Amino acid sequence: MAIQRPKGTKDHLPGTPGTPEIQAAAHAHIQHVAAQLLERAGAQFIATPIFEEAELVQRGVGGSTDIVRKEMFTVYYAGDHGGYVLRPEGTAPVVRAYLENGLKQLGSPLKLWTHGPMFRAENVQKGRLRQFHQVDYECLGSTDPLADAEAIALMWDIVTTLGLKGVSIQLGSIGDPEDRAAYNDYLRGLFTPRLAELSEDSKDRLSRNPMRILDSKSETDQAIIAELNVKPMLDFLGAEARDHFGAVQGHLQAWGVPFEIDPSIVRGLDYYRRTAWELHHAGIGAKSALGGGGRYDGLAQELGAKEEVPGIGWAFGIERILLAMADEGVPFPQGPSPALYLAALDGDYIPLAAALTRQARAVAGADFSYRKRGAGQAFKEADKKGATWAAVIGSNEAAQRQLTLKHLGSGEQVAVPFDELNTFLKENA
């Protein structure tokens, strides 16, 4: 094997080899289901470049995050440009495009969705790739808790429509920036005297992001946390954030969307505030998050907008959805299979088979053999291609100007004149 694909990437293949994670048709299915539900909800499709100015990611995602500190793919070209980055997530680019193109003119709030590859230079393990694919939804221009609840409900509708049963929504609020600052101060005050006892990771967390200490996997850390009787973030919410969080929960309950309050939820990107949530599934490895989202009312100004554009959005990982579906044994639709397969019994009739096939493609999937085939071979090929109907063309068919179509599922045979073929396929494909 001379050249291999880069570490942490997957080829999306036709057919059904290996896991659904690499099946092109399975990826397309997820996108299709998401597209349908999101567009029914009024979300409009938007696509942004795969690469962006490095500064967009640094300011949007946040300089203290692991994404910016150690996971950026930087792109240089022959010139003195400082470098682009392959986008690691979708929200900052969508907000950038909204601001740059004045999409406010389309009305407010504006619901947008996108999908495509994202890039993070991480170490690889199951469900964790360097190029992965996300479906991304953003609702810009509203601070209403209805926007939050609707976003969460849409995500829930997509995973349940896909057939997943084992998904849970972990919902929390990280408050407004001043609430979070107060909580971080509280945590630092609590943990600093115990600094020497904390794990190495948590010593580092104490300065960068104290909330992360709370879900440390270290037993000694957890013992200290239990001993200190740490208050949850939710106790520090200001009145507005608390009311907002309560309203979000109320809407979800009214709509029958199940969720669990997770007071320790911490999202990895700096721009989040107030509502934050994750979708989890037990069957996809150590990282059980299928996706997550949150509110990011400060992001637009961080990117240089003069006026604030409140927003809320989420993303889920298509590969992780596929792993979850495989874990539950949820079936996937396969790639395209023709409604009709034709083969000529004699070389003289190959042009006729080709012409009829092309005619049939006006109404249905159709394919034919380039070579003359024996009748047995013809049906074997048709079967292998997953055709619904198959027929051979020889002197009889050519003389009578009709096909004997055989239904490969039932074995039933039907005589269909050439000029009624398309009508027949339209009704029976």
Place this chain on the structure above:
RNA sequence: GUGGGAUUAGCUCAGCUGGUUAGAGCGCCUGAUUGUGGUUCAGGAGGUCGUGGGUUCAAAUCCCAUAUUCCACCCCA
């Protein structure tokens, strides 16, 4: 970035303590099959044994490095 396991045909894997032309099943191609598929039978293609180096008369097998992958940590989708 850290620690551990794995890597032999397209896929799943066998290959004993080093020994001559590296195997199986599935899949693929051809034929039995100049007029009816899923079955069966026969034949065939496909391998730098992840890569590079070392030890040895001799390496898929032992040693070192490296790549990829899986598991865990960090952390995210």
